[in-house]
Amino acid sequence: MPHYLISFEKGSMDHFAEEDWPVVGKAAHAVVQEAIDAGVYVFGGGLDYENNDVEHAVVATDGMITDGPFPETKELIGGFMIVKVPTRDDALQWAAKQATACRCAQDVRKFMRDPELDI
Template sequence: MAKYLISFPSAAMVVPDGEWRAVGRDAHAVIEEAKTAGVYVFGGGIDESVSPVLVSANGTFKEGGYPWAPPLNGGFTVLELPSRDEAIAWAARIAKACRCDQELRVFGFDPHS
């Protein structure tokens, strides 16, 4: 089975003020369904209140990420599923719960990690 990364950038999540509680409830419900189904690997979101640090091989570091790359933010979930079709179905469930489109990618899991 392959692992799939289902994610969205923060800017994609445009939710009317009165719906945030329902979004949280619905998103947590989908994750609980994935856990019950035995397909959940891990998930979460980038803490945007903490700036990234770019660390070099020699141990030096500086505030900020790669200057040429778009910022990494938003939420993600990794599920282990038997097919791309099932991954698309789960991504659709997450999209419905979060009220925003989700990006689906095959996660290059390293079995030695």
């Protein structure tokens, strides 16, 4: 069965007031719990950017380590959920639930199947 990455960019949830965070968090956790209960949840979470203290790095094929991208850039993922569902439409339905809960658009991508691992 295919795996799908449902994600949103860092900063996508910056548009609502601080006092809304508990409500948004509760709604997002409810979607995750629903996915767990449905048996489709694989893994997920928000990425830690507290106080812009990002320890993000890129490791090149030659082993060279470069810091970045940095929190100011748009390339960083803010959070994600991986689901294992039969169809793209199923993944889109989970993304719609998470978009409503998080109050931001969600990106949906299908993982390549690796027949050697078949997990």
